[in-house]
Amino acid sequence: MLRIPTYTSSAIIADWIELYVIVEGKSISKSKLLSKILAQHNANDEAAVDSALSELERRARLYGAYSFYAVNGTVVSLSRTVKWRNHPEYVMCLIYSALGVVKTNDGGTKLFERLSAAALQTYLGGVVRILGHPASMSLKQQLTSLATECFEEIGLPPRTYDKDRGVDVVGWKPLQDGRSSQVFVLLQCAAGKHAATKKPIRQDHWSRFVLWGNRTIPGMSLPKTVSEGDWSKMTDEFDLILDRPRLLWLTETSNSHDIKLRQSIVRWCKEQL
Incomplete structure (x- = not known):
């Protein structure tokens, strides 16, 4: 289960949502995300989540036909059936962007x-x-x-x-x-x-x-x-x-x-x- 990282901006929340959807293969709603943030970080950050959803819509337009997710109102879900192992380059980028991997000796x-x-x-x-x-x-x-x-x-x-x-x-x-x-x-x-x-x-x-x-x-x-x-x-x-x-x-x-x-x-x- 992917834990939501400590975030300093709504962009990191958006990164995590992208990673969660493709790795877990599950959709996530605004209410579920708010519950996870409250449980893991003791914060009720609705404004940041709303901003993250808007950012995901912008990114989906940039990804175009290659976007792996779709934003439907307040729910983000896979736009098609995929296995993340077939698209590891994208997942690697998300890991660096969302989780902030700091190891320098792991070959990443x-x-x-x-x-x-x-x-x-x-x-x-x-x-x-x-x-x-x-x-x-x-x-x-x-x-x-x-x-x-x-x-x-x-x-x-x-x-x-x-x-x-x-x-x-x-x-x-x-x-x-x-x-x-x-x-x-x-x-x-x-x-x-x-x-x-x-x-x-x-x-x-x-x-x-x-x-x-x-x-x-x-x-x-x-x-x-x-x-x-x-x-x-x-x-x-x-x-x-x-x-x-x-x-x-x-x-x-x-x-x-x-x-x-x-x-x-x-x-x-x-x-x-």
Whole structure:
């Protein structure tokens, strides 16, 4: 039975409702939710629940045909018969967003990077590389390999304290004529404990490593659904945002899935639930 987490906003309540409906396979009414909150947190927070229901309606519009739930008045229920294990990418995003998993050594953040890379590849129809993978290669070796593969010139070698400078995945739309100047996305993945404190990608720093033939596109991937108020703020810093509705759409419309990745995400979700 999923316990309602300590919440600081109605968005977290909405996250929990999404998670409850798909994992438990049950509907939940406003009155039942209020009873659970009262029993678990000794609070009668009707205003927050009403706000959460309104937020779920907004999210359902963002999910479109891929929404797993429907809001009918004050009841939220599955919109179709599904097994969550067939959609573990969505459930992983909900776990991070609703339950706020803070473990850093359980492999979850690496799985989210791989999920984000797969979504970016579907979006671009191109090539992606996850920095830090394989672990046997140093950042310098990975950057050299990346520059060679992209027909770009390698710049200054990274210093010992540079690490990845906020970039987890590099994706691009390749052209096969052996020349530079292609579309590149530098993607930051923010799933873990310190997601809210992530700093914007410094493209001027990254242009020292690889001498790009054109301007790169800074992107952010995150498991939550960005609120309307935060959307405009994020677009000031990132040109491409892959939040949960977009990750869901890209995952569900992908022509191919990494079966081993999906199995790993299922195992991770089971451990968290």
